[in-house]
Amino acid sequence: MIETRGLTKRFGDVLAVDNLSLDVAEGEVFGLLGPNGAGKTTTVRMLTCLIAPTDGEAWVNGHKVGEEDTAIRRCVGILTESPGLYERLNAQQNLALYAKLYGVDDVAGQVEKYLRMLGLWERRIEPVGGFSKGMKQKLAIARALIHEPKVVFLDEPTASLDPEAARLVRDFIVEVKGEGRTIFLCTHNLDEADRLCDRIAVMRQHLIQVDTPARLRQSLYGRKVVVQLQEISPAVLAAVRELPFVHQVQQEDRRLIVRLDDPEAQNPILVRRVVEAGGAVQFVTEQHHSLEEVYFTLINEERAADSRTQEAVQ
Amino acid sequence: MSTRIWAIVEKEWAEMLKNKMIVVTMALLPILLVGMVLGTIFFMQRMPEDEVSGSGAPPLPPQLQHLDPKTAFIIVMNDQYMFYFMLIPMTLPVYIAAYSIIGEKETKSLEPLLATPIATWELLTAKSIAAVTPAVVLTWLSFLVLLVGAWFIATDAVFLALIRPVWLLAMAVLSPLFALLSVLSGVIASSRMNDPRAAQQLTGIFIVPVIAVSLAVLAGKIFVDMQLVLYAAMVLVMIDLLVLYFAVKLFQRETILTRWK
Numbered sequence: 374m375i376e377t378r379g380l381t382k383r384f385g386d387v388l389a390v391d392n393l394s395l396d397v398a399e400g401e402v403f404g405l406l407g408p409n410g411a412g413k414t415t416t417v418r419m420l421t422c423l424i425a426p427t428d429g430e431a432w433v434n435g436h437k438v439g440e441e442d443t444a445i446r447r448c449v450g451i452l453t454e455s456p457g458l459y460e461r462l463n464a465q466q467n468l469a470l471y472a473k474l475y476g477v478d479d480v481a482g483q484v485e486k487y488l489r490m491l492g493l494w495e496r497r498i499e500p501v502g503g504f505s506k507g508m509k510q511k512l513a514i515a516r517a518l519i520h521e522p523k524v525v526f527l528d529e530p531t532a533s534l535d536p537e538a539a540r541l542v543r544d545f546i547v548e549v550k551g552e553g554r555t556i557f558l559c560t561h562n563l564d565e566a567d568r569l570c571d572r573i574a575v576m577r578q579h580l581i582q583v584d585t586p587a588r589l590r591q592s593l594y595g596r597k598v599v600v601q602l603q604e605i606s607p608a609v610l611a612a613v614r615e616l617p618f619v620h621q622v623q624q625e626d627r628r629l630i631v632r633l634d635d636p637e638a639q640n641p642i643l644v645r646r647v648v649e650a651g652g653a654v655q656f657v658t659e660q661h662h663s664l665e666e667v668y669f670t671l672i673n674e675e676r677a678a679d680s681r682t683q684e685a686v687q
Numbered sequence: 688m689s690t691r692i693w694a695i696v697e698k699e700w701a702e703m704l705k706n707k708m709i710v711v712t713m714a715l716l717p718i719l720l721v722g723m724v725l726g727t728i729f730f731m732q733r734m735p736e737d738e739v740s741g742s743g744a745p746p747l748p749p750q751l752q753h754l755d756p757k758t759a760f761i762i763v764m765n766d767q768y769m770f771y772f773m774l775i776p777m778t779l780p781v782y783i784a785a786y787s788i789i790g791e792k793e794t795k796s797l798e799p800l801l802a803t804p805i806a807t808w809e810l811l812t813a814k815s816i817a818a819v820t821p822a823v824v825l826t827w828l829s830f831l832v833l834l835v836g837a838w839f840i841a842t843d844a845v846f847l848a849l850i851r852p853v854w855l856l857a858m859a860v861l862s863p864l865f866a867l868l869s870v871l872s873g874v875i876a877s878s879r880m881n882d883p884r885a886a887q888q889l890t891g892i893f894i895v896p897v898i899a900v901s902l903a904v905l906a907g908k909i910f911v912d913m914q915l916v917l918y919a920a921m922v923l924v925m926i927d928l929l930v931l932y933f934a935v936k937l938f939q940r941e942t943i944l945t946r947w948k
Contacts, residue, residue, distance in 0.1 A: 384945065421802050424941040446804045457796040459698065461705040466698070473694035474803040500705070516799065 374399040374524055374555040375420060379429035382415050389415040391579040392429065397572075399523075402546075402556040404570035406563065406668055411577045413559040414454065417526045420557070421451050434523050447475065450517035451526045456509045460502035464493050464512055467501055468519055475520030487515040491545070507538025514545060524555045531562055543569065567664040575671045582671050589671075590662045597660040598636050598643065600629045603653040612650035616643060630660060691805045692813040699817030703783070713779050713821060717829030720775065724768045725836045728845060731761050750910075754844060761841075762848040766911065769854050770901030772833075775826045776866030777894055780818035784873025785887040787814040789880070792943060801940055808935045811874050815931075818870045823863045830858055857916050864923035865897060871930040878938045 375397035382390040390412040397403040405413050418424045420433055422442035431438040436445045458467050465484055472480040488494040491511045501509060510530065517525055530546065531539035539562075546569055550556060560566050566573055567586050574583035582589060602609065605627055613622050613629060618639050621632040629647075633639045636659055647654055703709055736757045751759040791797035800810070837846050876889045903909040 418944065423798065423801055423944055443804050443806075446802060449802070451799060451802045453795070453798045453802075455795040457794065457799050459702060459796060460794070461702050462698065466701055470694055470698045471799075471803065474691050474800075474805055476690065476804070513799075 374401070375403070375431070375433050375557060377416075377420070377429065377431040380416070380419060380426050380431050381428035382412070382419060382424070383427045388578055390419070390426075390576075393576065393580055395574060395580065395583065397555060397557060399555055400553045401571045402550050402558060402569050404566040404573035405557065405559045405576060406561075406566055406573055407576040408672060413576065414528055416576075417451070417528050417557065417559060420445075421449055421526055422446055447520070448522055449524045449526060450520065450522035452510075452514050452517045452528060452530055454528050454532065456513035458501045458509055458512060458516075461500055463498045463500055464488060464504075465497040467512060468516055471516045472519045477520050483519055487519060490548075491515055505538065507534055507541055510534060510538065510542050511545060514542065514549075518549065518554075522554070524557065525549065526557045526559075528559045529561065530558070531560070531565060539565075563664040563668055573664070575668060577672065577675050581675050586664055586667070589664075589667050596633055596636055598631045598633055598640060599658050599660050600631060600643070600647060600652075601655040601657075602627055602629065602647070603655060605629060606651060609647055609650045609652040612646050613643065616646060619643070627655075689809060691803075691809050692816070695805070695810065695813030696817045696820075699783075699787075699814065700821070703817075703821065709783070713825060716779060717775055717825050720768070720771055721829050721833045721836065724765065724833055725840060727764055727768070728761060728837060728841045731757070731764070732840075732842065732845075758842060758844045761845050765845065765849060766854075766904060767901060769857065770897060770904065772826060772830060772858065773862050773865055774894060774897055775829070776819065776822040776862050777869040777897065779822035779825065780866060780870050781873055781887055781891065783818040784815070784870040785877050787818065787874050788877040788938075788943065789882070790877075798944055801944070807938045807940070808931070811871075811878075811931065811934050811938065814874050815867060815870045818873070819863060819866045822866050826862055826866075827858065853911055853913050853916055856913065856920075857911070860920045861916060861923065864920060864927055867927045868923060868930060869894070871927060871934050875930070875934045875937055878934070878943060 375395065377393050377395045380390060380393040380395075381388075393412075393416060395403075405416065407413050415424070419426050419438060420431055422438060422445050425439055433445045434448045436448070438445065459470070462470075465488065468484040468487060469480055472483050477483050485494065488497050491508075493508065493512065496504075496508075501512065504512065514527070514530065517527070527546065531542050534542060543565060546556065546558075550569065556569075558566065558570060570586065572583060572585050573589065575581045600613075605624060610622065610624065610629070613619060613631060616639075618633060618635075619631055620634070623630040631643060633643070640657060644654055644657060734757075736755070751762060754762070788797070791800060834846075834849060837849050841849070872889070872892075873887070876885070876887075880889070900909065904911060909915070
């Protein structure tokens with residue numbers, strides 16, 4: 374549904390996006406993560422034909438960026454960083470304007486559908502300026518969907534929202550996801566990305582890594598099992614280390630953190646060996662790494678690599 | 688008119704009507720001008736003839752020589768005011784035009800708007816129509832009020848001079864074309880500058896040629912007749928189209944979105 378090949382954007386001497394190649398499948402929720410200035414918004418702007426790439430190629434829903442811009446604009450919806458609503462106008466007028474701009478046939482029906490879906494129907498004639506941040510954000514998302522686009526770009530959809538409003542917006546995104554649309558989500562909220570995205574890409578001007586959150590965790594940390602014991606004796610530690618499938622063993626207080634490839638198959642053997650060595654097992658669980666850990670590991674590795682490159686150049 | 692153009696026009700008007708200060712301030716100038724013209728007619732008709740057509744008065748145009756000097760002088764004065772009526776649609780929408788793109792950028796509504804399939808020419812045309820129409824309608828309304836007032840207080844000769852076909856044509860055709868020129872210039876300024884005040888000041892420059900022509904008429908250097916109005920209308924249509932073309936060419940979506948802070 375979205376394909377980029379070597380997509381690059383320069384603003385004068387500043388390289389905003391460098392050689393970005395991505396593929397986003399139809400119906401996928403794709404998260405784009407990166408620090409401020411990483412080029413996420415610039416990427417979205419290029420893919421929605423708001424700005425032109427300096428180099429490279431991109432296709433959205435089969436239409437080429439730079440050649441079929443109007444066709445792309447017709448089939449994508451965008452939620453920008455700021456809702457950008459007309460605050461003197463009411464919710465109905467805001468949505469109706471965009472429905473007409475996108476050439477929706479049944480403007481009134483479509484506006485009513487989304488206002489009811491968002492729980493804003495009763496407040497449809499109130500000026501948007503009086504709405505809460507969460508309501509404005511939901512209205513802005515509805516504006517992005519009013520023409521039923523195949524691809525939706527959401528740039529920081531829950532930024533600066535309180536937890537309740539953020540949850541409302543997230544729930545709405547889940548509903549949209551359920552309709553089978555392709556969602557391209559830029560966010561700083563890693564927990565949100567973890568919950569909503571099928572795959573994520575981490576970028577800092579260029580692409581650092583792209584995969585499912587689970588596979589990213591596994592590729593960075595492997596799978597780890599935590600075995601908590603009443604007491605850890607040297608015999609237990611040695612017994613675990615001797616197991617051929619154990620890659621790494623760490624001891625933290627009364628817990629053994631064991632890196633395995635296939636915990637489902639290997640855990641029973643591991644537990645049996647611990648018990649045979651005299652260990653009293655209290656519980657066994659898999660250690661989970663948050664997406665935040667994954668993100669910082671990738672970004673820090675990237676920064677360290679950059680520093681090394683700069684030192685080498687100097 | 689395309690649905691997209693009309694949608695933007697509707698939006699602009701809805702926003703304008705929600706801002707009462709804009710509506711009130713737009714109505715002030717026409718009201719003042721109507722009052723000034725009617726006041727001039729009323730008082731000058733009651734002044735002694737030698738005070739009105741004394742030695743300081745400008746020479747009368749040949750086509751008014753058959754009238755008594757006082758009536759002829761009032762008609763010359765009114766002709767001068769007619770130019771000011773044409774200035775109304777040029778000055779009233781200047782702020783709206785100057786704010787048209789900058790305002791969207793300031794409220795951060797420009798990016799989602801530009802992400803829709805609207806073409807640049809459609810957006811600029813819509814913005815121009817939205818700014819020109821209220822100003823032209825106000826001008827026409829105020830001219831109508833002037834005629835009604837003049838019908839009551841002016842002599843037949845003065846009243847008939849006000850409804851000369853040349854002025855009716857000028858009001859109907861030149862006035863919207865001048866307004867469009869002013870507004871398009873404002874839209875260009877708005878899409879090239881990031882401060883509405885600077886854009887507004889630049890747009891003010893376009894009023895100067897009209898004032899110059901009005902002074903030339905007062906000095907008897909130009910005589911306004913049907914032929915001149917028609918020529919002026921044709922030239923203005925071409926200039927307006929040219930300015931619209933340049934407005935579209937000069938509208939840099941990327942620059943506006945990425946470099947304006």
